[in-house]
Amino acid sequence: MRYGIAIFPSKLLQDKINSYRKRYDPHYALIPPHITIKDPFEADEAELKEIISYIERVAAEAEPVKIDITKVSSFYPVNNVIYLKVEENSALSALHDQLYSGPLEHEQPYNFVPHLTLGQKFSDEEHSDVLERLKMLDIRHSETIDRFQLLYQLENGSWTVYETFRLKGGSRD
Amino acid sequence: MRYGIAIFPSKLLQDKINSYRKRYDPHYALIPPHITIKDPFEADEAELKEIISYIERVAAEAEPVKIDITKVSSFYPVNNVIYLKVEENSALSALHDQLYSGPLEHEQPYNFVPHLTLGQKFSDEEHSDVLERLKMLDIRHSETIDRFQLLYQLENGSWTVYETFRLKGGSRD
Numbered sequence: 001m002r003y004g005i006a007i008f009p010s011k012l013l014q015d016k017i018n019s020y021r022k023r024y025d026p027h028y029a030l031i032p033p034h035i036t037i038k039d040p041f042e043a044d045e046a047e048l049k050e051i052i053s054y055i056e057r058v059a060a061e062a063e064p065v066k067i068d069i070t071k072v073s074s075f076y077p078v079n080n081v082i083y084l085k086v087e088e089n090s091a092l093s094a095l096h097d098q099l100y101s102g103p104l105e106h107e108q109p110y111n112f113v114p115h116l117t118l119g120q121k122f123s124d125e126e127h128s129d130v131l132e133r134l135k136m137l138d139i140r141h142s143e144t145i146d147r148f149q150l151l152y153q154l155e156n157g158s159w160t161v162y163e164t165f166r167l168k169g170g171s172r173d
Numbered sequence: 174m175r176y177g178i179a180i181f182p183s184k185l186l187q188d189k190i191n192s193y194r195k196r197y198d199p200h201y202a203l204i205p206p207h208i209t210i211k212d213p214f215e216a217d218e219a220e221l222k223e224i225i226s227y228i229e230r231v232a233a234e235a236e237p238v239k240i241d242i243t244k245v246s247s248f249y250p251v252n253n254v255i256y257l258k259v260e261e262n263s264a265l266s267a268l269h270d271q272l273y274s275g276p277l278e279h280e281q282p283y284n285f286v287p288h289l290t291l292g293q294k295f296s297d298e299e300h301s302d303v304l305e306r307l308k309m310l311d312i313r314h315s316e317t318i319d320r321f322q323l324l325y326q327l328e329n330g331s332w333t334v335y336e337t338f339r340l341k342g343g344s345r346d
Contacts, residue, residue, distance in 0.1 A: 001184060008333050011174060015328040022329065029202035032333040149334060155188040156195065160181050160205040161322060161334035 002153040003048075003162070005038035005055075005099055006031070009067070009116065010143050017084065017116055024082065024119025024130060031159040035067075035086060035114050037148060038099040041106050050103045052163060055150065058098045059165035064146040065091040072118065072134040079120070080127040084139060086114035095148075095167075175326040176221075176335070178211035178228075178272055179204070180318050182240070182289065189312075190257065190289055197255065197292025197303060204332040208240075208259060208287050210321060211272040214279050223276045225336060228323065231271045232338035237319040238264040245291065245307040252293070253300040257312060259287035268321075268340075 008014065017033035043051055066089075073085040086092065096112045098104075119130060147166045151159040181187065190206035216224055239262075246258040259265065269285045271277075292303060320339045324332040 011325060011327060011333070014333060018327060018329050018331075029331075032327065032331060147336075152184060154184060154191060154205065156191050158191075158202075158205060160184070160187060161337065163320070164334065164337040 001043065001048075002040050003043055003051075004036065004040045004151050004153070004159065005148060006034035006036050006151060006159075007145050007148045008032055008034050009145065013069075013116070013141060013143065016139075016141075017118060020118040020134070024122070025117060026121050027117075027157075030157050031151070033116055035092075035116055037092070037096050037112075037114075038104065039106075039109055040153065041104070047103065052150070054102045054104065055099070055163075055165055058095070059148070059167055061169045062095055062098075062167045063091065063169035064144050064167045065089065065095065066142060066144050067092065067114075069116070069139060069141045072131070072137065072139060073115070074127065074131050075113075076127060076131070080122040080124065081117055081120040082122070082127065082131050082134060083115035083117045084141075086116070089114060174216065174221075175213050176216055176224075177209065177213045177324050177326070177332065178321060179207035179209050179324060179332075180321045181205055181207050182318065183316050186242075186289070186314060186316065189314075190291060193291040193307070197295070198290060199294050200290075200330075203330050204324070206289055208265075208289055210265070210269050210285075210287075211277065212279075212282055213326065214277070220276065225323070227275050227277065228272070228336075228338055231268070232321070232340055234342045235268055235271075235340045236264065236342035237317050237340045238262065238268065239315060239317050240265065240287075242289070242312060242314045245304070245310065245312060246288070247300070247304050248286075249300060249304070253295040253297065254290055254293040255295070255300070255304050255307060256288035256290045257314075259289070262287060 014033040021028045068087040069084045075081040149161045150163045151161050187206040194201045241260040242257045244258050248254040322334045323336045324334050
């Protein structure tokens with residue numbers, strides 16, 4: 001099966017993001033607004049067991065992560081994805097790195113640029129129009145992330161949550 | 174926020190069900206195929222904390238649940254919902270009852286009829302056509318459920334997973 005690891009931000013932020021995704025993101029119906037912390041990878045059942053034990057250990061040690069969103073940005077010219085940029089964040093990067101280690105050591109298709117997609121698959125012209133418009137919005141927002149999700153992909157392209165991992169470092173919970 | 178509790182069956186079964194939902198279920202994009210074990214309810218943050226502790230205790234004691242699907246059925250004439258019937262199942266009913274007790278004591282809008290929706294919002298004519306056709310399929314299937322999900326609803330009607338609970342009864346895991 002094809003798995004991925006993602007963070008769902010607060011409902012407040014998801015609702016805000018969905019108000020743009022509804023118009024601009026063809027993947028709107030496939031998964032809620034999210035920060036991808038590990039790109040899709042294949043695993044079988046035996047591997048999955050080891051992977052889950054490993055992620056549990058990672059989550060047990062990692063502390064909740066504060067994220068700061070300060071602006072709208074784009075991956076253009078690599079691709080026409082417009083997103084909310086999550087500021088440089090060593091805690092999030094450390095989590096990402098751990099989710100590419102041990103039984104999760106996979107090649108990384110991209111550098112890790114934490115983001116929340118607002119829209120994608122734009123034509124070049126539409127991309128520059130929408131980006132210019134969205135860049136004028138005041139979208140500053142901060143929140144603390146205390147969990148992340150392991151998901152698998154269905155045949156229709158949508159994602160189902162398999163397991164929730166709480167960032168428990170520093171607590172006795 | 175508005176919460177609900179549901180079981181996602183195996184990917185195999187979800188893919189099968191989605192092949193029908195795609196055509197017949199207007200809620201197709203809002204949530205993966207699921208068995209609702211507690212209907213939507215409102216809770217605030219303080220209540221949520223107590224609710225989660227309670228569900229953790231329930232899940233720690235409950236054993237994985239075997240489910241058997243034997244036929245396609247309908248809630249007609251109450252409403253035009255066509256579904257895969259999950260056979261009478263005392264373990265599942267016990268779980269449902271616990272999720273309507275303690276801090277989760279809410280009025281039950283319906284009797285508990287565990288099911289996986291294939292389609293809904295049919296006209297009467299379409300309902301009887303589709304039901305007749307689907308009833309001829311051999312959809313027998315059994316599997317064991319080892320987890321369930323607490324979800325919350327976004328403004329667009331879709332559901333995001335907040336927490337996964339594993340049915341751990343009988344194990345030391």
